[in-house]
Amino acid sequence: MTAPNTSSSLSRRAVLAGAAVSTVSTAGCVGQLQNIGNESAQSQLSLDIKALPADSDPFGIQIAQQLRSNLEAVGVDVRLSLVSTAQFTQQVLLNHDFDIYVGQAPFALPPDPDALYPLFHSGYTTETGWQNPFGFTNQTCDDLLVAQRSHTGGKRQQDVRALQKELARYQPISPVVFPDLLTGVRTDRFTGWDPDERDPALGGPTRPHNLLLLEGDTEQSTLRLATANDRLTSNRNPISAAYQGEQSLLDLVYDSVALKQGSEYIPWLAREISWAEGTATPEVEIELRDELLWHEYNDDNKQLTAFDVGFTYEFLQDTSLGAASKPIPSERFHGVVSVIDDVTVENSRRLRLTFTDTTQAVAQRALTVPILREDIWEPRTQIGRQSSRAGPTTDALTTNNSAAIGSGPLRFESADNSVVEFSLFDEHFLWPSGTTQDGSGETNETQSEDGWLFPFFGGDGDSNESPTNSTTNSTASQTDSQLTAATDLAPPPEPYSGVPPFDTITLESMSATGVVGLLQSGNVDATLGPVGPQIASIADNSSNIELVESQSNAFYHLGFNTRREPLRSPNVRQLIAQLLDKPTLVEESFGGYGSPAASPLAETDWVANSLQWDEDTDTDPVVPFLGTDGELSVEDARDRFRSLDYEYNSDKELISKP
Amino acid sequence: MLRAIFLQITTVVSALCIISLVTIVGRNRLTELRTELQPRLRESAPYLAVLTVVLILNSIIRDYTQQVSWQVGFEITYLLAEYDAGIVATIQSFETGALTTYFSLVYVYGYVFILVFPIVAYVALSDRKPFQRLVVAYSLNYFIGLTLYILFVAYGPRNWDVAVYENLLYSLTADSGTVYESLTSEVNSRTNVFPSLHTSLSTTVALFAYKTRDAYPAWFGIATALAISIIISTMYLGIHWAIDILFGLGLAGLSVYVAGRYID
Numbered sequence: 001m002t003a004p005n006t007s008s009s010l011s012r013r014a015v016l017a018g019a020a021v022s023t024v025s026t027a028g029c030v031g032q033l034q035n036i037g038n039e040s041a042q043s044q045l046s047l048d049i050k051a052l053p054a055d056s057d058p059f060g061i062q063i064a065q066q067l068r069s070n071l072e073a074v075g076v077d078v079r080l081s082l083v084s085t086a087q088f089t090q091q092v093l094l095n096h097d098f099d100i101y102v103g104q105a106p107f108a109l110p111p112d113p114d115a116l117y118p119l120f121h122s123g124y125t126t127e128t129g130w131q132n133p134f135g136f137t138n139q140t141c142d143d144l145l146v147a148q149r150s151h152t153g154g155k156r157q158q159d160v161r162a163l164q165k166e167l168a169r170y171q172p173i174s175p176v177v178f179p180d181l182l183t184g185v186r187t188d189r190f191t192g193w194d195p196d197e198r199d200p201a202l203g204g205p206t207r208p209h210n211l212l213l214l215e216g217d218t219e220q221s222t223l224r225l226a227t228a229n230d231r232l233t234s235n236r237n238p239i240s241a242a243y244q245g246e247q248s249l250l251d252l253v254y255d256s257v258a259l260k261q262g263s264e265y266i267p268w269l270a271r272e273i274s275w276a277e278g279t280a281t282p283e284v285e286i287e288l289r290d291e292l293l294w295h296e297y298n299d300d301n302k303q304l305t306a307f308d309v310g311f312t313y314e315f316l317q318d319t320s321l322g323a324a325s326k327p328i329p330s331e332r333f334h335g336v337v338s339v340i341d342d343v344t345v346e347n348s349r350r351l352r353l354t355f356t357d358t359t360q361a362v363a364q365r366a367l368t369v370p371i372l373r374e375d376i377w378e379p380r381t382q383i384g385r386q387s388s389r390a391g392p393t394t395d396a397l398t399t400n401n402s403a404a405i406g407s408g409p410l411r412f413e414s415a416d417n418s419v420v421e422f423s424l425f426d427e428h429f430l431w432p433s434g435t436t437q438d439g440s441g442e443t444n445e446t447q448s449e450d451g452w453l454f455p456f457f458g459g460d461g462d463s464n465e466s467p468t469n470s471t472t473n474s475t476a477s478q479t480d481s482q483l484t485a486a487t488d489l490a491p492p493p494e495p496y497s498g499v500p501p502f503d504t505i506t507l508e509s510m511s512a513t514g515v516v517g518l519l520q521s522g523n524v525d526a527t528l529g530p531v532g533p534q535i536a537s538i539a540d541n542s543s544n545i546e547l548v549e550s551q552s553n554a555f556y557h558l559g560f561n562t563r564r565e566p567l568r569s570p571n572v573r574q575l576i577a578q579l580l581d582k583p584t585l586v587e588e589s590f591g592g593y594g595s596p597a598a599s600p601l602a603e604t605d606w607v608a609n610s611l612q613w614d615e616d617t618d619t620d621p622v623v624p625f626l627g628t629d630g631e632l633s634v635e636d637a638r639d640r641f642r643s644l645d646y647e648y649n650s651d652k653e654l655i656s657k658p
Numbered sequence: 659m660l661r662a663i664f665l666q667i668t669t670v671v672s673a674l675c676i677i678s679l680v681t682i683v684g685r686n687r688l689t690e691l692r693t694e695l696q697p698r699l700r701e702s703a704p705y706l707a708v709l710t711v712v713l714i715l716n717s718i719i720r721d722y723t724q725q726v727s728w729q730v731g732f733e734i735t736y737l738l739a740e741y742d743a744g745i746v747a748t749i750q751s752f753e754t755g756a757l758t759t760y761f762s763l764v765y766v767y768g769y770v771f772i773l774v775f776p777i778v779a780y781v782a783l784s785d786r787k788p789f790q791r792l793v794v795a796y797s798l799n800y801f802i803g804l805t806l807y808i809l810f811v812a813y814g815p816r817n818w819d820v821a822v823y824e825n826l827l828y829s830l831t832a833d834s835g836t837v838y839e840s841l842t843s844e845v846n847s848r849t850n851v852f853p854s855l856h857t858s859l860s861t862t863v864a865l866f867a868y869k870t871r872d873a874y875p876a877w878f879g880i881a882t883a884l885a886i887s888i889i890i891s892t893m894y895l896g897i898h899w900a901i902d903i904l905f906g907l908g909l910a911g912l913s914v915y916v917a918g919r920y921i922d
Contacts, residue, residue: 053848055816061818062819081735081736082735084728090728417721
């Protein structure tokens with residue numbers, strides 16, 4: 001399937017259709033009534049801001065409050081609506097029923113620039129989830145998004161820089177702050193939360209895969225985590241639009257073909273990943289490991305095969321598997337699988353993917369999707385219409401997937417209103433001899449030295465000499481592995497082969513304040529996701545609690561619904577963006593734990609020079625704050641609205657344009 | 659953790675009830691109860707049945723109210739914040755450690771006590787009517803409250819603006835703070851803010867205490883002081899807006915009035 005590559009006239013029509021659908025779906029709401037009210041010439045301009053309550057996110061609400069008070073100061077009638085995380089997904093991401101939202105980008109680790117494709121390409125405006133919820137259409141951006149998919153090196157860099165500048169000029173979103181992710185950890189039961197040698201690109205202590213690297217007394221059998229995000233208690237669907245973002249514990253329940261480890265993709269379910277050379281478009285040959293099992297389901301012990309992998313790629317592209325007149329792709333992975341052209345399963349262990357006109361850098365992102373078990377997901381192709389979604393959808397996208405049968409290192413056990421429990425999956429390929437059960441405390445690292453004569457050094461170094469550019473886990477030479485069939489198991493990917501010092505993980509959800517309290521009182525071992533900055537003083541006053549700061553790419557931003565007046569105008573969006581004082585927000589609301597930003601790629605190597613935050617002036621290079629030190633110059637701001645042909649009535653209210 | 663706090667509340671409230679029974683209700687009425695309890699309860703059985711049904715209904719649909727509420731209800735946090743007119747912020751500005759402890763205890767233990775004690779105390783009266791009216795008023799409070807929770811979705815002050823309002827209940831001490839949070843999230847959802855049932859139920863009890871002041875003069879004083887403390891605590895702790903309190907008071911008045919009309 002190719003990317004939706006519509007001509008500009010077609011995409012305009014698509015936008016209109018999308019707008020019509022979202023208008024219909026909001027009929028009856030107060031927002032709709034307000035829009036009708038605006039049709040009279042003299043009514044005050046009104047805007048709705050959606051944000052999460054402080055219990056779920058103590059930071060976003062503060063950005064929303066500054067925006068609210070500054071918009072009110074310039075004469076706009078503002079309604080700030082607090083919505084739960086589930087409602088945020090539904091109202092903003094599925095129904096596009098919003099004017100402006102304050103939220104976090106769905107990236108935890110530095111994203112590849114192609115992650116911007118589904119966010120901003122006009123072909124995605126009628127899709128749901130984190131796929132152009134803004135309804136943003138811009139021909140130049142479309143062209144650049146397409147170009148960066150097929151260019152490499154300096155040319156791609158040029159595309160990506162130009163794209164960022166264009167996005168900054170048109171402001172479909174306005175990046176505000178890249179927060180430092182603060183994680184509070186207790187060191188009295190587990191250690192190794194923050195090894196010195198860890199690459200910052202590998203994320204913080206509670207990045208799911210990093211949990212597997214913890215150290216501690218094996219007597220401590222339960223790792224207890226607390227989070228302010230309660231989505232996992234009710235929804236464990238890895239492919240839907242649910243506001244999971246990245247770095248949910250589901251990443252450990254579902255395996256992928258490859259794992260993104262910093263800037264590298266290491267084979268995970270695959271023992272070998274070979275990219276063909278000299279072909280016009282990328283092609284990859286995937287050979288799976290031999291010892292892959294699904295979590296028990298109906299008491300069976302089924303193998304994970306290449307047929308499951310092939311099925312997953314077909315399914316993510318169209319969850320109706322051809323039954324719908326138009327494909328209904330996974331909301332979460334549509335972007336990354338859109339570059340897959342064809343899937344060929346050769347046998348139960350091997351399959352080949354061919355890609356559309358793109359580069360390996362973009363294509364390999366498709367190898368990180370969660371692999372789904374065919375006999376569980378195949379029956380979920382039933383097409384339905386839900387009030388929560390604008391278009392037709394399938395059971396696969398609406399199911400809560402409560403049993404969450406995957407193949408990953410963690411197996412879902414149970415969930416109630418506030419606690420979700422997982423257990424270590426003993427039969428996972430990471431621990432081939434079932435070390436977790438012998439309880440001797442012996443780790444896999446020593447065993448792997450006994451069992452495999454050829455430790456893994458990373459495939460990249462040798463790859464240049466081989467005919468294909470392959471990344472592999474079986475660094476044993478071909479002849480050796482053929483000679484000793486008994487040791488043919490590919491070694492587990494480093495550094496994950498050690499057995500973790502726990503057999504159960506519990507995740508308790510509470511308010512962001514409550515999460516800190518749970519840590520302080522010793523009821524949990526670490527916090528997962530955003531917590532308030534008060535964690536810093538608590539860590540200072542306790543010898544058992546440490547604060548680990550890590551870089552987060554889940555940047556806070558304003559999202560504009562460009563389908564709606566007056567946000568259709570880039571000038572208005574720019575002006576609204578200028579009502580926020582980003583550096584002051586960082587200091588006052590984030591306690592200094594964050595960096596103001598002007599580009600969605602600000603914390604990656606791809607950031608455009610002109611969009612780097614200027615430390616000297618401390619102002620936004622494109623949308624500078626209309627005021628000083630957090631204090632808005634109200635008259636300046638009002639003048640700017642006047643210069644956009646807006647008028648004020650005698651009550652100093654901003655009048656919406658007829 | 660939750661079981662521990664439930665046990666703790668049960669113990670504390672039982673102790674308070676026993677002390678109050680001896681001092682307020684008195685030995686004579688309690689001895690009389692030995693023979694009178696069964697016939698009195700039997701006579702009031704229909705009312706108790708209604709309350710039981712309402713409470714069961716409440717516990718069943720509580721989990722769904724939030725979901726339903728988002729579909730059919732009105733999101734009104736912004737209105738509650740606007741018309742609060744700084745009252746909650748003013749109350750929170752008096753924050754001290756001692757006050758936080760006092761109001762947290764009142765909010766958790768005092769509330770349960772003020773609801774439970776009059777049930778026992780009124781059964782001990784030879785006049786059946788106060789007991790029956792109380793039970794009817796409780797049912798009305800829950801029933802109307804639940805309906806309003808479905809019609810209106812709103813968050814409390816602590817969720818609205820962290821720069822202005824503090825989450826004081828949970829900031830108490832780490833341990834009891836989180837325990838109280840587990841407790842309150844177990845019995846109520848974050849969006850069930852309008853109106854304040856803490857206010858309406860404790861005011862209901864105080865209004866009945868006024869009516870029965872001849873039988874229990876001391877209880878009238880205690881119930882009034884406790885109800886006022888509970889009402890202030892909901893705002894002091896950043897849980898309710900002043901508007902929630904206002905409607906809670908209205909709901910109490912309505913419930914007591916209707917119960918009085920119904921059983922006269």
